[in-house]
Amino acid sequence: MTGTNSLGAPPKDSKEEHLDRLQEDVEHSLKLLAEHLATIPAKRTLGEAQKVADEIINIGDDVLKFVEVLTAMHPTAQIVLGALAVFVRVYKLHSGNDIGIVVVHKHMLDAVTCIRILREIEGPDDELFKLLQVTLEEMASTIKAFGTYVDAYHAYWQRPYKLLLAHHNHEKLKHLLETFEEHRAALQRMLDVRIAKRTHSQLESLSAAMAGIKVNTERILAHVAKLERNEHPEATDFISKHGADEIAKDDGLLATLGALLNEKITQTMKETLRRDFSELLDAHSRHFDMKVEHAESTLLVAIDSCQSRLSRQMSKGHHELIDNSEIKSIWEDNHWQSSVKCSVFVEALHVYYDARFRKHYQENSMLHQDAWTVDIFARATYHSAIGDMVDQDGSDLISASEMNWFSAACPEGWSAAQWFALYYRRIEEFTIDKDIEDGIRGHTHAGNGKSDDWQTLHDIMESLGYLLYVQDIDDLSEAKVPYELRVLQEKYREREIKAITDRLEKLDYHLKNDSDVAAVAGSRRPELHVMCLFYVLAQRLHDAIKSSLHAHLVGWHPHISDLRQIEDIAQSCLVAFFAFQARMQELMRGWRSQGRNIDLQIDRYADGLFRNVRHEGPRCRNAAETLCRVLFHETPSRYRKLIDVMIRSSQAQQLNDLVVQVAALSETVERLKQLLSDQHERGSKRTELLDNDRDPKHTYIGDGHTQAGGYKRKLDKAAVQAVPALVRLGESPH
Structure with missing residues (x-):
């Protein structure tokens, strides 16, 4: 009997058929991707073309699945599997797609798919085996180089970087395209030698499709370059007139370009633009290696054990x-x-x-x-x-x-x-030391110099204070904690600080995007590590500020290296803060979909460590926007949506607070109404008794009864008017 068994696992003799189906799925996915990219030359604006790229998600998953199954049957493919798995993992850490990178990504997947030649290789004694091994090793190396470039490209995401490094990026993408095409062609030649007659027609159609894709690629990249020039015509003309390399060397020209782009030219940006592009990639490759190590330690182990663990689950x-x-x-x-x-x-x-x-x-x-x-x-x-x-x-x-x-x-x-x-209660050992906090806050006002550099430092410190110290957590130093747990907490604290410090040093204490935060934290859950990360960054910031403040007190301007270091740490804090906010928004969406009370969930999450995320939202939002203006001149588009979400969340919190106040007021009014009703009833009974006895105090009590009834009517009217008034106040954006 053929087909799947009762437990859902495919019979052994269907492995080749399963691989055939995966190969068909891959070829179909790549064909659809090619058709999708072919629509780009018809787009009139860069925004329309970018939407095409943004719609392309998880494009490597089908190919990765195919290579995983192929590797299980032919271990020679392991080197490509490892490189591809890490690339796919790191690629997903980045929030946006660039059209040129997507095009190269497509070529890479085309080349990787051709390793199906392994199905035609008979073993190590095959005459093509050694040549195939060399090609696979070269392909794995190119995949890693592409991953390094993608990570560097996303690290330098501001518009001055994009425009001034455009010619370097174009040459790098062209080189990667040609290299992947060489790998694909080499594997294709091996397929031509060994391919069976039953698939000869498929091979011819695939080769024709590859030739068409190459032509389309050149059209796509040329059209995108044209759209990019049209997006910023004044800046593009300025670069054409003066030359990108000359602008990068001149502070005045850089300032003019920054004004045209409405961007802040920081000291870090100046130094980066003045480095050789190849040196820039080499330096960034060390940063990328750290991300690769983290991805390999988690991903490849899972790949190796996935199939055996699944079979055990189904059987036991x-x-x-x-x-x-x-x-x-x-x-x-x-x-x-x-x-x-x-x-x-x-x-x-x-x-x-x-x-x-x-x-x-x-x-x-x-x-x-x-x-x-x-x-x-x-x-x-x-x-x-x-x-x-x-x-x-x-x-x-x-x-x-x-x-x-x-x-x-x-x-x-x-x-x-x-x-x-260890996690029975929030870990409070990462709160910022009071001497560091006081030092940073004190330096905010100490550096009131007249220079632009000191104004930059002042604005950075003023904004960072609200981000670093927003967590108004309780002092739990007097809480009773078992001695054994105290020992564990101290060990964990030392271990966490050392791990994050070591990773930050590899990145020069400069986090540029969410993928950097994940790499430094060693996790995709920044909320578990953000307090320690802020702790280490605050210590580093404190030392840099002391150095700059000393220079100021003796009459010097801040040293360029100190200013750059402070700018880098400030951006790191901002990036970590936004990564944390994005994670909290992700959790809140999940809680909301389950119908939970968001405020209660945040109040209890991690034993209340982040309970002020919404209550302190307006202050943090203003601080984040100010810091964005200091570092970038305006809030970058990548952070604008998150800022807007924080605004809506803050308004929702204000409305929730008002609803709670209205409910409390309504409850108070009801209690007063009940008290007055009881008083009214008692007054009526006493009046009736006095009337029967013809007591002369009847008039006085009657007046009191009438007065109580008047108070009750006024409270009824006030209660009716208070609720809609407070609700209208809650709907106000302010």
């Missing part, structure tokens, strides 16, 4: 998806499927470790070294904080993959119980 149960042996036992004992609710999981931790440590005591007559963790797992108040550290998407569910990611981050030598217990 979902617990086989779990890497950690202790968590695997918990998963199996509770018969969980692919995910489990956070609170249920933490309670299961309590049950498991309580039984395990009791048994240890009975057998050894001494407490287990991690016995103190049971008390933490037993308290429901800590369950959400622990669950948040594992739950990556904020769904309140822990999946097997999320659990594996969390377990993989466990420091060497730590037990799983210790790793979970």
Whole structure:
């Protein structure tokens, strides 16, 4: 009997058929991509052409899947798989697509797809085997070079960079296109030798398609270059007149170009533009290597074990998806499927470790070294904080993959119980030291010099203060914490600071985009590391400011290196802040889709560490916009949407606060109405009794009764008027 078995796994004899289907899918996807790109020459503006590129997402996933399956059958392809997997991973870290890069990306995938020649190679003794190995090694090297270039291109995203480096970028893209075409042609020649007759017609049609794509590529790049010139005609004419290299060397010409583009020319930008382009790429390659190391450590391990783990899951149960042996036992004992609710999981931790440590005591007559963790797992108040550290998407569910990611981050030598217990409450050890905070705030007013440089420093400090110290967290220094946990917290603090400091040094303490933040944090969850990141950056900033302030006190201007360092750190703080805000918006979208109260979720998330994200929104937004003007002259488009979201979030928070106030006022009014109603009823009864007795005080009580009724009518009217008035106030943008 053919087809899939009862467990859904394909029979062994269908591997080649499965690969055939994947190959057909890849060729179909690449054909659609070529047709999509072919529409660009008809676009009239750069914005219209850019929309075509923005619609192209995950273009490498199908090819990567094909190469994964091919590598499982032909391990020789492993070198290409490793390079491609890392490239796809790092490529996705960047928020936008550039048309030229997408075109080269397409050529790269065309070349990679041709490694299907491996299906025709009979083994190491084949006469083409060594030649194929050399070609695959060269292709892997070119893929890495392309990845380095893409990362550098996105790092230097401001318009002065784009225009002044345009000729270098064009030459680099052209070189990459030609190199990938050489790799594709070499593999194609091998296919021509070995291809079977049954696919000869397919080969001819594919070769014709490749020739057509090459022609279209030249048209696309030429048209995009024309649209880019039309986008900034005055700046383009200015560059044509004076020359890009000459402008880069001259401060006055750079200032004029900045004015034409409405961009701030920073000291960092000047020094970058004056470096040789090849040196710039070489220097950036070291930065890219750090991202590659992080991607390889997480991605390739997952690729190697994916298929075997999936087969174990299908044959034995979902617990086989779990890497950690202790968590695997918990998963199996509770018969969980692919995910489990956070609170249920933490309670299961309590049950498991309580039984395990009791048994240890009975057998050894001494407490287990991690016995103190049971008390933490037993308290429901800590369950959400622990669950948040594992739950990556904020769904309140822990999946097997999320659990594996969390377990993989466990420091060497730590037990799983210790790793979970560490997060029972927010980690407050990364708050900025008071002497550093006071020093930075003090320097804000100390450097009131008359020069533009000192005004820049003053504006940077004034804005950064609100970003770095917005977290008004409680002082938990007097809280009772087990000694063992204090030791772990200190070890974690030292480890985290060292890791982030080492990564920041590799990037020269200059974060340019979200991918840099992810690389330095070692995670796509900046909220887990942003406090430590700010802590390290604040220390570095404090030292740089002290140096500049000393120069100012003795009558000098800030040293250029100090000014550049402060600008770089300020941009790093801004980029980290926006990465954190984007992550919080992502979590809020998830919570909103689940119908949760956003304010309550933020208030309790990570034990309340970020509870002021919305309450302090207006102040942070203003500070971020000011810092953008100092560094970039205006808020860049890549941050504009996030700023707008912060504005809407702030308005929503204000409206929510007003609704709460209205509800509280309405409740107060209702209580007053009830009190007056009771008073009115008692007055009526007393009046009736006095009337019966013909008491002379009847008139006085009657007047009081009438007066109470008047107050009640006024309160009724006030309550009716207060609610719509406050709601209208909440709808105001101010």
